[in-house]
Each structure stands twice: as structure tokens, then as C-alpha cells.
Amino acid sequence: MPSRSKSKQPTIAITLNTAWNIYNFRLGLVRALLAEGYRVLAIAPPDDRVAAIEATGCVFIPLEELNRKSTNPLQDLCLLRALYRIYQKEEVDLALHYTIKPVIYGTLAARWVGAKTINTLTGLGYAFMSRSPMYYLVSTLYRTALRFADQVWFQNPDDRQLFLQKKLVEAHKTDVVPGSGINLEVFKPRAKQRQDTAFRFLFIGRLLTDKGILELAEAAARVRATHPACEVHVLGVLDVGNPAAIRHEQLAAWRAAGTLIYHEPTTDVRPHIQEADVLVLPSYREGLPRVMLEGLAMAKPLITTDVPGCRETVQDGVNGYLVPVKNAEALAAAMLKMTQLPAEELARMGEAGLRLAQSRFAENLIVAKYLAAIRQLLGQEAVVLEEIA
Structure with missing residues (x-):
């Protein structure tokens, strides 16, 4: 491991699979690190959020070698080499890694240059959840890389x-952080x-x-059959190329039948949340769903599934309803129940959710x-401590 200067300004790298991810979920952390006097590197494949990220004062480094959908081992080796070269050249002192490939290959690169690491697993991903042959490869890669991590955080x-049951990480390295946090000045009741x-x-998703x-x-x-109003x-986006994506034809059929009203992705979801009565996310598993935090902060009742990640955002009957996973009948029943609540009760649920956001999920925490x-x-x-004193 190379020796490091003790007098230089500490350099923190934040490495993710998209610049969009940094902009939407980590910009508050970037600003806080800069305010603390750290030199901050934002490392990700570039997209249209780069200029906004650079406007904070951090250094953006494009990571063209990262293809989040690729399973080509040679391409992943190129990613590992690219991260090693960046960390070495920029003399990174500590790297924050999010999402699967940055966590795995970023940890190895950081180890080789002597940098500390905090890895945050924001979800398990399709490969891990599907129990396909890819699951065993991903598990092996996690087990190998996380041996060298300093801290490994989970969102639920x-x-x-x-991960502890599968012996993928040592318990003393682990912690739980409730999501990426929600900026309560940006997302607030309207x-x-x-x-x-x-x-x-x-x-939304x-x-x-x-x-x-x-x-x-x-x-x-089911709901519209009895309550057509x-x-x-x-x-959201179809995410073509993802093995779990639905087909364009399926979405078109739902729209034609009036089952769903579809909106293209947008850079600002707040106007859509503002006009909603209830937010719904019947996911099979999450890290900690950002959209639910946005709903909490904007004082909206929630309906979500009683699964890891989702259940952390709802106190059943208090700020929304939890339903069994993969159960459309139960989901419809919860949705109908919401329609029958008086406006005052919906408002009470929303206020309870806002208090939950303030006490547990606020970005500053x-x-x-x-x-x-x-x-x-x-x-x-x-x-x-001396500076605070």
C-alpha cells in the first residue's frame, strides 16, 4: 500500500452507478462533506446531472467503464482497474460506495491503495433476489470484497x-442506516x-x-370495477433491458383499458405527489424506498408491502397500510379502505407520516x-471536538 501525506486535505470519493443517483440521493452528503473541508470526488458514469453535481464544488470524474447491466467479467476487470487508477491518482483517503459494482470493485481498489471504505448496500438487486446462477457469483464476489471493507451499512x-446468515460479512463491520435521507425543505406538504x-x-418507480x-x-x-372514479x-420508466421489466405492449393495454394512467419520467416528482391522495408501492423487496420517504415528507398516506425495506416506512393503521406481498386482492382491499376514509383521517395519517420522516428519515440525521x-x-x-468547543 502506498504511503500517504498526513498534511494534505483529506479526499473523499463517492462512487455510484449513475450520476443521476448522486444528484438525486447523495447531493446533501456531498455538500456536507465540502462544508467540513474535505476534497470530494463524485465518480460515476456521466449523464445530464454532471453540471449540477459540479456546481456544488466537488470534482466529477467520469467512470465510463461501469456498465450496471453487463455481466462480462472482462468489462468488470476494466472497471476494477479504472477505479484503482482513479483512487491512486487522486490519493483517495476514504471511499463511499453504493450499489453492487461500486461496492464490490471499489472496495478492492480502495484496499490496494490503502483507502478506508464505507459501503452502503441500498438494495439486493435482481441478481441477488432471483436465486439464478448469477446469485451464487454475486454472493462470492460480495464475500470476497467485504472482507476488506472497513464498514458495511445496510438500509434495513x-x-x-x-448477509450475516450467509456469512457474507463480519458482524462487527455492519450497521443500519435508514436510507439516503430526505430533504424536508425540498419535500414538504403542499x-x-x-x-x-x-x-x-x-x-412512482x-x-x-x-x-x-x-x-x-x-x-x-378490481378497485375501478366498483369505484370507477x-x-x-x-x-416511471420501463427500464428496457432489465430482466424484470414489463413489455411496452402490456403497458399500452393497461392504458387503453383505463386501468393505469401513465406518466413519463420527470426530474421533479413533487407536483405528482402533491396531487395524489395516497402513494402505493407493492414491491417485493427494497433497501429503503426513496419514494416512500418523499411521500412521508409531503404528508401522504402510504400503502406498501410487508417486506424488508418497505415495512420500515409504514406503521400499519397509523400512517398507512401494510399488505402481503404478491397479493393483488389484499392490495385492492387496502386501496378501497383508503377511499372510504374521511378526509380528516387521511390528513391524520399524512401528519403521522410527516412526523416519522422528521424523527427518523431526515437528511440531516x-x-x-x-x-x-x-x-x-x-x-x-x-x-x-476542539473546533466545536
Whole structure:
């Protein structure tokens, strides 16, 4: 491992699978690290969010070698080499890794240059959930890489327990962080502006089978059969190329039947959440679903499945309803129950959700946890305490 200068400004790398991911989920952390005096590198494949990321004052480094859908081992070796070269050239002191390939290959690269690591597993992904042959390869890669990680964080306790049961990581390295945090100044309650009286459900996410889109469509048909004034809106991308993606023809059929009202992806989901009565996510499993945090912060009741990641966002009967996974009948029943609640009860649920966002999921709480861990790993606790004093 190369020797490192003790006098230089500490360099923190944040490595993800898309620049969009950094912009949408990690920009608050980037700003906080810069405010603490760290030199910050944002490393990801470039997209149209690069300029906004660079506007914070961090350094963006394009990672063209990362293809999140590729299973080509030679391409992944190129990714490993690219990360090693970046970390070595930029003299990275600590790397924050998110999503599967940055976690695996970034950890190995950081180990080779002597950098500390905090890995955050934001979800298990299709390869891990499908139990296909790819599952065994991914498990082996995780087990190999996480041996060299300093800290490994999970976004829900179920994912942490699963990795411990599979002996993919040592318990003393692990912790649970409740998501990426939600900026309560950006996402906050807004009064509906629409004049119609339709009861509107809203799903935001990729149109994948493991997001529960098939169950949602079936439940929507059931609900609309008896309550035709109800609307089920869907906002998201088809994600063509993902093995779990639905076909264009299927979406077109739902739209033609009036089962679902589809909206193209947008850079700002707040107007859609604002006009919704209830947010719905019937996912099969999540890390910690960002859309549910956005709904909480905007004081919307939620319906989601009683599965890892999702159940953390709903206290059943308090700020929404939990339903069994892969059960369209139960989902439809919960949706119908929501339509029958008086406006005052829906508002009460929304307010309870907002309190949950404020007490557990606020971005400043999540950022503070990262900052404390970074200081500890870099041996900076005493310096920080003196500055506060």
C-alpha cells in the first residue's frame, strides 16, 4: 500500500452507478462533506446531472467503464482497474460506495491503495433476489470484497441479517442506516391544486415485476370495477433491458383499458405527489424506498408491502397500510379502505407520516451519521471536538 501525506486535505470519493443517483440521493452528503473541508470526488458514469453535481464544488470524474447491466467479467476487470487508477491518482483517503459494482470493485481498489471504505448496500438487486446462477457469483464476489471493507451499512435490518446468515460479512463491520435521507425543505406538504374529485393513487418507480406493477394493475382493475372514479397513476420508466421489466405492449393495454394512467419520467416528482391522495408501492423487496420517504415528507398516506425495506416506512393503521406481498386482492382491499376514509383521517395519517420522516428519515440525521463515521475512520474525532468547543 502506498504511503500517504498526513498534511494534505483529506479526499473523499463517492462512487455510484449513475450520476443521476448522486444528484438525486447523495447531493446533501456531498455538500456536507465540502462544508467540513474535505476534497470530494463524485465518480460515476456521466449523464445530464454532471453540471449540477459540479456546481456544488466537488470534482466529477467520469467512470465510463461501469456498465450496471453487463455481466462480462472482462468489462468488470476494466472497471476494477479504472477505479484503482482513479483512487491512486487522486490519493483517495476514504471511499463511499453504493450499489453492487461500486461496492464490490471499489472496495478492492480502495484496499490496494490503502483507502478506508464505507459501503452502503441500498438494495439486493435482481441478481441477488432471483436465486439464478448469477446469485451464487454475486454472493462470492460480495464475500470476497467485504472482507476488506472497513464498514458495511445496510438500509434495513433484514438485509443485514441476511448477509450475516450467509456469512457474507463480519458482524462487527455492519450497521443500519435508514436510507439516503430526505430533504424536508425540498419535500414538504403542499395543498392539492386540481379541481376534480377523483381519488388518486400514485405509484412512482421503474415498471418492473419485482416492484409489484403486475399486482398494482390487477388491484387497480378490481378497485375501478366498483369505484370507477378512482384513478391509479403510474410515473416511471420501463427500464428496457432489465430482466424484470414489463413489455411496452402490456403497458399500452393497461392504458387503453383505463386501468393505469401513465406518466413519463420527470426530474421533479413533487407536483405528482402533491396531487395524489395516497402513494402505493407493492414491491417485493427494497433497501429503503426513496419514494416512500418523499411521500412521508409531503404528508401522504402510504400503502406498501410487508417486506424488508418497505415495512420500515409504514406503521400499519397509523400512517398507512401494510399488505402481503404478491397479493393483488389484499392490495385492492387496502386501496378501497383508503377511499372510504374521511378526509380528516387521511390528513391524520399524512401528519403521522410527516412526523416519522422528521424523527427518523431526515437528511440531516443521515448525513450526521456518515460524517461521524468518516471522522472516526480518519482519526479526526479530537480535531472536530476542539473546533466545536
